[in-house]
Amino acid sequence: MAKHAIAVLLLFIVLFNLALQSSSSQPPRPFSFRGAPKFLGRFSTSKSHHSNDRRSKQILGYRYETRYFEQRLDHFSFAELPTFNQRYLISSEHWAGPDRLGPIFLYCGNEGDIEWFAANTGFVWEIAPSFGAMVVFPEHRYYGESLPFGSREEAYKNAATLSYLTAEQALADFSVLITNLKRNLSAEACPVVLFGGSYGGMLAAWMRVKYPHIAIGALASSAPILQFEDIVPPETFYDIVSNDFKRESTSCFNTIKASWSALISEGQKENGLSQLTRMFRLCRELTNTEELTNWLDSAYSYLAMVNYPYPSDFIMPLPGHPIREVCRKIDGCPDGTSVLERVFEGVNVFYNHTGEVNCFELDDDPHGMNGWSWQACSEMVMPMSSSPDASMFPTYEFNFSAFQEECWTDFKVIPRPRWITTEFGGKDIMTDLKTFGSNIIFSNGFLDPWSGGSVTQNVSGSVVALNTQEGS
């Protein structure tokens, strides 16, 4: 037993160092929202492969298989409900096996197609061989192919069918799956290490806290587990995004800050909306300026999340230092260029880096029925405001009543803003994690707007923050 504990400790120390070395090259999974938050469902869907065959596939040269596991819809009741098949990717290619206590690397699937996340989580694949680790990527329920009620349409039909889309159910899915998998492989003694980024990073940290007997440690990247209630100021997110622009160029920051009122003024003119539609090369006519505001807001927020120093293609094909590029475009327009023309040039870097887009779609999820919107409206209530000075976004104060009304309109669901901290803690995270947490690495890039809601200080010898000052 002591031998086992030492092996586990060693594994964790090595993992920590590896994470440290590669933290600058590992893209965190971004998310973004405002008011009724949105996430990357639309991106992940368009990029997914959607295959049903179980043939072996490859990521970065590593072979994996696609399998399916039958899950209960509600783990915490005995209500008679249909089960669903959870998809998971598995690679035993480099696994040392049960006799040599080969570890199992479990990636906590987040709100999108698991193949997309697997393809963008090179770190796990790269380090697995040197640990003799098995790699498992289970998909999060209600995303990708892991759809209850047989189809996406049925699963997303209404509040009743969506009601089992919660983080607790997802953690129970992971726990039941991995326990079953280990039993079938006589691998009960093999340690499980969790990985995850963004929402998946939150799941990894929470799973280490709620299912410590199942996983011995977690690497939680860009995991804003403190972005609930009043734990961090609601302005944090947009202040960081804004600062990412300001540090590149104050005039760029000022131009964007000035653009919102210019946009509203323009929209109020006769034929203003048509004028804006043409100026921003939109595929369909604007019906209000808010649509355009949200489109611009999304671009800036995502840019802050993927502001890598090298060209990348996670949510969009982008150049290296994309915010610098945006500001270069905004600042570089000839004298006399209007504020709105400038910001249009800027967001082209995000929405049209390849230059192939003829016109821009404002919203390819018109029903707002993507899974993250539901989660944000039910238990993942993250208050977000935009401050009058430090933020370049339109000033906005989070208003729970308005938020609640929006959620009722969209989903007929009543948000439970206090549930997450009751279930997972967070109100006094330093004391809590010091007292009962262990083996969690929170990795953060301080340019990433989600770092403000993450754990950015070392808590104890085995709950540590791994911060990259200039990391996204």
Next chain:
Amino acid sequence: MAKHAIAVLLLFIVLFNLALQSSSSQPPRPFSFRGAPKFLGRFSTSKSHHSNDRRSKQILGYRYETRYFEQRLDHFSFAELPTFNQRYLISSEHWAGPDRLGPIFLYCGNEGDIEWFAANTGFVWEIAPSFGAMVVFPEHRYYGESLPFGSREEAYKNAATLSYLTAEQALADFSVLITNLKRNLSAEACPVVLFGGSYGGMLAAWMRVKYPHIAIGALASSAPILQFEDIVPPETFYDIVSNDFKRESTSCFNTIKASWSALISEGQKENGLSQLTRMFRLCRELTNTEELTNWLDSAYSYLAMVNYPYPSDFIMPLPGHPIREVCRKIDGCPDGTSVLERVFEGVNVFYNHTGEVNCFELDDDPHGMNGWSWQACSEMVMPMSSSPDASMFPTYEFNFSAFQEECWTDFKVIPRPRWITTEFGGKDIMTDLKTFGSNIIFSNGFLDPWSGGSVTQNVSGSVVALNTQEGS
């Protein structure tokens, strides 16, 4: 913060010593079952006060109030379900208040009327004043007055209405209630300490593990958290009961062991069942010998759980050392007394100590619809066997298929025998609790048949076992 941590530690050390001192006088909450397990629902119901008024009442001279808190039926989904009112008893009489960080003693209500448990948990009431502690006794959902769907009849109607009767939901109830209570009292910083016995002891230990941010420590009495799957041998429970009899008298043990076949032989004779009905002074005619076997089995099992050295009245009015009394009756019959007449004399000590019973009811819960039976048939699957030699009970090997069939017949529910260890751990409890557990006292009496499934060894400096060799 450091000051707070020290206060908490001190509190825990004092509690530990108090528990040590009083462990011999604190009755653990017993439970018992065989095949389709039973519990103390029937006792607790008959003893309950069932009052709806909120006037202040007293236990051992301590005043408390009865209040109700609106709870969700399923904390882990957003399904549209009716809420229910959870009853809780609360006493702030001796509370030091939020400014002085007065602790909150939270008793994890178990499978019965909370007033009955509160009246039988003197320890908590007695120590509260010296800690300046608030005392809260929340009732477990589906028991006492805390009934979903408006009435006991509706709540226990079928598998669909019963499906939210699970330990996880109960823990979430406690967590939501206490978080809300603390917020309303501006007492967020006040430490919560958990108490519980038997199933409630399991809840206390599990809550400390699953909600460490909510409670800083737990005193779990007679909590068989290891009585699942194959963690402890399935013979453990009945072997301990049997040994409790053998240590009083080998002939007593032998008589009981011989009685089962005598009983079956008698039952197979012409008019045998009528003869047994008369011999055992039953209120209604026996329809098979199994009914009588179960009735005797229950008596012996309960006796082992409440085998206190002093007269008590927890589940039945009993003399001190009741097993010694039973054996004295069995052994003391004149020569020539039959085995069956002897055991009848013996069980009279349990069922009729007061001598007021005219005839015996075999089963006052004829529909088997009490809550514990449901829990045992859904997630609380505790395999129980009776060994051929060490046990004085009829030899029986636990058979999951037969168990599953019985549960289907009784409740139309399919048991999930592996869920509890997935959700709460237990397969490698020493490593698990050493790695992530803290501030849990497991108190056990080694004469108590549930001690075999409890944690009986010290795990670490703050997860300790407090054993009383001759304790029940």
